[in-house]
Amino acid sequence: EAGVTQSPTHLIKTRGQQATLRCSPISGHTSVYWYQQALGLGLQFLLWYDEGEERNRGNFPPRFSGRQFPNYSSELNVNALELEDSALYLCASTPGWGETQYFGPGTRLLVL
Amino acid sequence: GENVEQHPSTLSVQEGDSAVIKCTYSDSASNYFPWYKQELGKGPQLIIDIRSNVGEKKDQRIAVTLNKTAKHFSLHITETQPEDSAVYFCAPGDSGYSTLTFGKGTMLLVSP
Numbered sequence: 001e002a003g004v005t006q007s008p009t010h011l012i013k014t015r016g017q018q019a020t021l022r023c024s025p026i027s028g029h030t031s032v033y034w035y036q037q038a039l040g041l042g043l044q045f046l047l048w049y050d051e052g053e054e055r056n057r058g059n060f061p062p063r064f065s066g067r068q069f070p071n072y073s074s075e076l077n078v079n080a081l082e083l084e085d086s087a088l089y090l091c092a093s094t095p096g097w098g099e100t101q102y103f104g105p106g107t108r109l110l111v112l
Numbered sequence: 113g114e115n116v117e118q119h120p121s122t123l124s125v126q127e128g129d130s131a132v133i134k135c136t137y138s139d140s141a142s143n144y145f146p147w148y149k150q151e152l153g154k155g156p157q158l159i160i161d162i163r164s165n166v167g168e169k170k171d172q173r174i175a176v177t178l179n180k181t182a183k184h185f186s187l188h189i190t191e192t193q194p195e196d197s198a199v200y201f202c203a204p205g206d207s208g209y210s211t212l213t214f215g216k217g218t219m220l221l222v223s224p
Contacts (some may be wrong), residue, residue: 043156
């Protein structure tokens, strides 16, 4: 069974640009979660999508947004990039609410 | 919101020794207590979890114990091996709403 996949693996942008990160959940999973892992810090919860709807949002500004498509894959968009947005962005999926979260390998975003 | 503290932040042991990592949380509504292992360049992987109606769970060399009254749970690894070297995260949550709050992580180094 294929795990959670994320693309691209690495992304380099300059300050003020926009970044789009993609996540494909495990087959049969309907919920997708996004986390930010800055260097030396733990995982900070960003967004949770389930059945195409945003269900919960972490303490991040509105320039962090996303969506979930009918096939349950998801996209995270970060507008007006700032240097401190440089981090590993992790996606996780679950088959439903309250289930174990399975993580992808992440997208490493570098903002110059 | 949930406050999560992990101790120690780094732990060095000799191969064959035991390792214990403690996680303290603040939200009494938390009822799901997982531990994740993150190796360099990879996303976190669930290694063991416990729900609030259980006090202890064991899986081969790994165990988790929960003290819900004192609001802490611990990861125990026996007969450590070099491949156990990684960063370990606790992530207590309310499974009903699928929100996990991650600790800052414990770097475990197992020397041969």
